[in-house]
Amino acid sequence: MSKLLVWYGELTTQRNLANRGLAFLGAGMLWLMIFLVLPGLVLIVVSFASRGAYGQLEWDFTIENYKRLAGFSLFGWTADYIVIVLRSVWVAFVTTLISVVLSYPLSFFICARPERTRYLWLTLVIIPFWTNMVIRTYAWFLILAPELPLAKVAAFFGLIPPDAPLYPNSFAVYLGMVSMFLPFVTLPLYASVERLDWTLVEAAQDLYASKVRVFMQAILPQTLPGLSVGIILTFVPAMGMFVVPDLLGGAKYMLVGNLIQQQFGASRDWPFGAAISMGLMVLTMISLQFYRRRSKEIEFV
Amino acid sequence: MRRSHPLITVLAMLTVGFLYLPLVAVAVFSVNATRYGLVWRGFTLDWYIKLFHNEFILEAAWNTLALAVVSTLVATILGTVLAIxxxxxxxxxxxxxxxxxxxxxxxxxxxxxLAAALVVAFGLLRLISTVFEPGLFNMIIGHITFQISFVALVVRSRLVSIGRDVEEAARDLFASTPYLLRRVTIPLLLPGIVAGAMLAFTLSLDDFVISFFTAGPESVTLPLFIFAAVRRGVTPQIHALSTLVVLITVILIVGMERVTRK
Known part of the structure; x- marks a missing residue:
């Protein structure tokens, strides 16, 4: 029943090969099953449980947690949680948009450097990419401190009380988020810009295309592969970000990440935390689906 | 070679400045002699010297290193075998x-x-065994879980680029499976394995979220320590610690570039 076949120059049987292959996959896959897939499934199940009086789990399979996330409570409907979810999507969107706008000039600039210094510039973008996010976030405390010009200007215009720092507020969150995710867009975009076919850009210019049209029809389609990778690398983690809003946003500018952390930390309400995580998961899936559809279109073009 | 428009140059410079301004500020204030506020009072290395006398920081550094080394070792082996x-x-x-x-x-x-899923999973595993109390053991498991994927993806792309020719040639010359792995596949894969391991190591050092959710009181790492400290208020000592962490990151990245570009 097991047919002989040649695989990588070796005469073997299907069964033999399958057994050896499973031996290779075994340990790693088992690990991912136990500590990744199974916990994921448990998280789904727990989102239908409820919180006991002491923070323990009670297995009474309700959709109460999801109703609560949608704003229904004992005292009628509130928009609190929905506002936090929508705000997270909005912050992620704005962060991605600003990062894209700043990444284009930066990648074109790096591409125009001579070979020797190009890697130096590229490394300059890679370093923040790998620098610890807690450090990069709290570093803004210094820039936004009351003694420095930014806070002084804001105080002069009456935006903040005098001698107060320029955080925590939404402006600080956007600063922190963009500086956090900018390299995530720049690096893949640079890879596309480096391969740009400039003859198409020149052809467009020769045919008197406006600057906007040159960008939209000659540059944008060519850089779309790198751009879409950058967008997905920014948008998805930005939605779940919790360090930046925690340090720079304070209680008034909470995002989904903080809400989840709160349930697993101070509130000790795992079922509700699990339900919010599922909500974030759904948003992630939608973004990835959108990305996959786009990337298919790119392949066809 | 194309020249870039002056406007693009200015924008690019501003963007790089925007990325580095906070990091430079941390480095500058780490050598400032004043304890409170941001007024410049002269150059000092006191904060760096004090770091090495602070037992909490030394312990956090040790935890960070132990976590990164152990999880990277396990993840590199599991990830490489998985990729093959x-x-x-x-x-x-x-x-x-x-x-x-x-x-x-x-x-x-x-x-x-992933952090939330691990919290819940460890919570249920605690019903079976007390090994799963929040702490270094849980953090190691958590780190390995995300590192495996990155190692396997890097090693797999190297496997694809090696192609099958050399391995087929070895098989044609009657190499057994262990011999093939030891003398052909693994040596050819080594740059990929090293790159994957360095990636995993950097990811572990850098990680905050997974550690934050799975850590116990005894297993504080440097990112967790810095986070807790800045919530109480920033001090020059924290700036010094952060500057050192950034410097180590820079060294790791330059090393990683060297390995992968060969």
């Missing part, structure tokens, strides 16, 4: 799609979801 298993055997299309999907989960989902 995925790439070098004739799995069907459905099996391949499934394996690919599982492997990509830690890469694409927001890390806070």
């Amino acid at each position: 298993g995925m790439d070098r055997f004739p799995w069907g299309r459905k099996a391949n799609t499934f394996l690919d999907l599982v492997l990509h989960i830690p890469v694409v989902i927001p890390d806070i979801i």
